[in-house]
Amino acid sequence: MVEKEIENKMKTEEYFVNMGPQHPAAHGVLRLLLTIDGEIIKNVDPDLGYIHRSIEKMCERDSYQQIVHLTDRMDYLSSHINNEAVCLAVEKGLDIEVSDRVKVIRTIVSELTRLASHQLWWGVIGMDLGALTTYFYAFRDREYINDIFEETCGARLTMNYNIPGGLMFDIHPNFVNRVKEFLVHFKTKLPEYDRLLTGNVIFQKRTKGVGVLTKEDAISYGATGPVGRGSGFACDVRKTHPYSAYDRVEFKEALFTEGDSLARYKVRIMEMWESMSIIDQLIDNIPEGDIKTPTKAVIKLPKGEFYQRVEAARGELGVYINSTGTKNPYRVKFRSSGFSNLSVLNHITKGAKIADLVATMASFDFVIPDIDR
Amino acid sequence: MSYFSDIYNGIKTLLTGMSVTGGYFIRARKGSITQQYPDNRETLKMFDRFRGEVVMPHNENNEHYCTGCQACEIACPNGSIEIVWDRQVDPETGKKKKMIDKHIYHLGMCTMCSLCVEACPTDAIVWAQNYENSVYDRKYLTKVLNQPGSKVKAGIED
Numbered sequence: 001m002v003e004k005e006i007e008n009k010m011k012t013e014e015y016f017v018n019m020g021p022q023h024p025a026a027h028g029v030l031r032l033l034l035t036i037d038g039e040i041i042k043n044v045d046p047d048l049g050y051i052h053r054s055i056e057k058m059c060e061r062d063s064y065q066q067i068v069h070l071t072d073r074m075d076y077l078s079s080h081i082n083n084e085a086v087c088l089a090v091e092k093g094l095d096i097e098v099s100d101r102v103k104v105i106r107t108i109v110s111e112l113t114r115l116a117s118h119q120l121w122w123g124v125i126g127m128d129l130g131a132l133t134t135y136f137y138a139f140r141d142r143e144y145i146n147d148i149f150e151e152t153c154g155a156r157l158t159m160n161y162n163i164p165g166g167l168m169f170d171i172h173p174n175f176v177n178r179v180k181e182f183l184v185h186f187k188t189k190l191p192e193y194d195r196l197l198t199g200n201v202i203f204q205k206r207t208k209g210v211g212v213l214t215k216e217d218a219i220s221y222g223a224t225g226p227v228g229r230g231s232g233f234a235c236d237v238r239k240t241h242p243y244s245a246y247d248r249v250e251f252k253e254a255l256f257t258e259g260d261s262l263a264r265y266k267v268r269i270m271e272m273w274e275s276m277s278i279i280d281q282l283i284d285n286i287p288e289g290d291i292k293t294p295t296k297a298v299i300k301l302p303k304g305e306f307y308q309r310v311e312a313a314r315g316e317l318g319v320y321i322n323s324t325g326t327k328n329p330y331r332v333k334f335r336s337s338g339f340s341n342l343s344v345l346n347h348i349t350k351g352a353k354i355a356d357l358v359a360t361m362a363s364f365d366f367v368i369p370d371i372d373r
Numbered sequence: 374m375s376y377f378s379d380i381y382n383g384i385k386t387l388l389t390g391m392s393v394t395g396g397y398f399i400r401a402r403k404g405s406i407t408q409q410y411p412d413n414r415e416t417l418k419m420f421d422r423f424r425g426e427v428v429m430p431h432n433e434n435n436e437h438y439c440t441g442c443q444a445c446e447i448a449c450p451n452g453s454i455e456i457v458w459d460r461q462v463d464p465e466t467g468k469k470k471k472m473i474d475k476h477i478y479h480l481g482m483c484t485m486c487s488l489c490v491e492a493c494p495t496d497a498i499v500w501a502q503n504y505e506n507s508v509y510d511r512k513y514l515t516k517v518l519n520q521p522g523s524k525v526k527a528g529i530e531d
Contacts, residue, residue: 066450069486133394143406154422154500160486168491172422196393201383 012037019357021050026361027124028368039353044346052372059332064090064164064299067332072158074336075370077117078313080153081110083162088243089308089319090164093301099289100245102166104282107245108179109152109161111275115186116145117313118268118275121365125265126197128362129206134197141189144182148175164299166292179283183276190272198269207261211348211360214259221347222340225315226271227364230264232257237311249281261363268365298327314338314365338370419502424485427454427478428501429518436526437519439497441473445489453483472525480506481514495529 019032026032029050035043055074059067071082084106091098119142126134146156152172153159161168197203213223218231228235236253238246254270256263301323309318315337322331341364349357408417419425431437441458457475462468476498490498498518508514 062450065448065488066486069450069484069488140406150423151420152422154420154424154487155485158484158486160488163491168487169422172420192393196390199386200390201386204386 014042021047026368027366030366030368030371032357034354034357036354041349041352041354041357044349044357046342046345048372050372051369053369055373056332056334060328060330063327064301064329067329068162068164069158069160071334072160073369074334074373075312075314075317075338075367076157077120077367078113078317079157080113080159080161081310081312082317083160084110084244085308085310085312085317085319087162087164088310089306089321090299090301092308093304093306093321093323094164094295094299096165096293096295098166098293099291100287101289102291102293103245104286105167105171106162107249108279108282108286109149109159110244111278112145112148112179114313115272115275116142118272119145121268122193122197125362125365126203128358129203131197131200131203134193137189137192137196141186144178144185148178148182151175151178163292165295166290170291171286176283176286179279183279183283187276190269190276193269198265204262206355206359207265207363210261210356211352211363212258212260213344213348215257217344217347218259221344223315223344224340225312225337226254226264226267227315227341227344229254230256230267230363231259235316237309237316241309243308243310245282246278249278251278261359264363300325300327301329309335312337314367314370315341334373336370336373338366338368342366342371419504421502423500423502423504424487425501425503426480426506426516427483427489427498427518429476429498431520431523432526434526435520435523437497437523438495438526438529439473439476439519440495440525440529441471442494444492444494445498448488448492450486450488451482451484453479454489455479473519476518478516478518479514480516481511 014035014037017034017036019034020026021029021031023030031047031050033045033047034041035045053073055070058070062070068083068086071086072079074082119138123135123138126132126138149159150156152175153161153168213227213231215232217223218228218233223231223233224235232255234240234253234255237243238251239253251274252270254267254274256266301321303323303325306321306323307318309316311317316335317337318333318335320331320333320335321329324330345360345364349360352360410417429437429439441456443456443458446454446456455475455477456473457477458471458473460469461472462470487500490500506514
């Protein structure tokens with residue numbers, strides 16, 4: 001009798017909790033509908049659409065030059081890489097080849113973008129796990145890259161530096177020196193990142209073995225970028241389908257097989273080293289050449305479908321353009337990495353604690369405008 | 374045994390991290406990138422290419438370089454530029470000529486993509502480097518770029 005009473009009192013029920021749309025650990029307006037039993041997560045149901053701006057539909061009314069600036073607003077932390085993807089797709093349709101100079105500059109600026117994105121992520125993962133100091137250190141180093149962008153492209157976040165056929169204008173005379181200065185600076189600071197956070201016992205306990213994604217699941221869910229590579233899935237587009245100047249540089253693909261949050265962390269730290277090595281190889285010998293291949297003022301792609309994939313900071317970005325031969329595309333589709341990576345979240349956080357969900361999300365590095373578009 | 378080694382490792386890694394932060398505590402000003410923003414307005418200079426807002430430069434005779442070709446209006450992806458024009462009689466030649474009446478620029482809708490400045494064949498509009506664009510009412514964000522009484526510089530169309 002007494003035992004039954006105790007059992008009745010201890011009986012727990014599942015209940016729902018809204019995490020977001022405004023949540024400090026969600027980095028944007030992502031609403032997660034959590035089904036939880038005590039602190040154990042039973043189900044994670046992401047609810048999207050809070051920052052949907054119908055960018056793909058807007059592309060259908062815009063000319064091909066105008067599409068480029070909209071992609072800045074998708075994954076705003078790798079805006080230059082998004083621009084490059086659209087430009088490469090349009091150039092593929094026009095069947096024009098850009099000069100070596102454009103290819104090399106695009107590669108350098110893309111890698112700088114990747115560095116800036118990973119720096120911000122490093123600051124934020126520390127902040128999500130309770131270490132506020134990382135945020136300030138990361139933003140200090142990111143400021144150098146932002147200054148480089150501001151001087152050469154004219155903006156700090158939404159650069160719109162690429163145009164179909166080349167670049168909007170040549171690099172600033174100070175560009176090379178500033179990039180070299182930054183590399184010298186950051187090569188001394190990146191080991192500090194390791195000392196501060198990677199080896200830290202609290203950080204290790206929060207991330208090791210948390211949110212384990214197997215290689216099979218990563219492939220079947222279409223997880224790309226650091227999420228896929230942390231699970232041992234070699235999916236770096238820069239290696240598999242080289243574009244721009246990636247075929248002429250030596251770099252290692254960051255691969256770890258553990259599949260947990262710490263592995264994804266290590267992939268990004270290693271990618272920062274590799275990005276710096278790529279810039280090191282290119283910065284000293286930027287070839288001379290035209291900065292833009294002349295195109296017609298009104299670009300009309302031939303009838304057909306054009307697809308270009310690039311490696312953005314968060315994974316593979318695909319740009320699909322369906323043209324009917326007019327000055328506007330008939331349909332534009334962006335395959336964003338964030339959307340596919342988000343679909344994994346429910347699978348790997350089932351049975352974990354809420355705090356582990358925060359750690360897993362931080363290691364996924366979501367940019368919500370990229371998921372919603 | 375692992376209990377004690379865990380404690381030892383924990384303290385060791387914490388001290389490693391704190392040696393980094395402690396180092397910055399001692400030499401706080403070194404490598405600082407912080408700008409004392411509202412206090413350094415006089416000395417703060419933006420980069421030459423910085424996209425603050427679109428302006429139309431005028432020379433000392435109150436003449437601009439805009440021929441009213443509307444290339445910027447077509448290039449703008451979000452309708453930030455509106456050009457009101459009509460055909461006026463040119464006082465020198467006596468012929469009717471397309472001239473701008475108002476070059477209206479909506480700063481509130483502008484995404485600073487720089488397509489209009491790139492499209493301009495006569496460099497009539499350029500980027501200004503001012504960075505304090507906030508106003509109390511959004512009607513102040515709609516600007517007429519050509520000054521009152523200004524006219525196009527002669528010979529710019531040739």
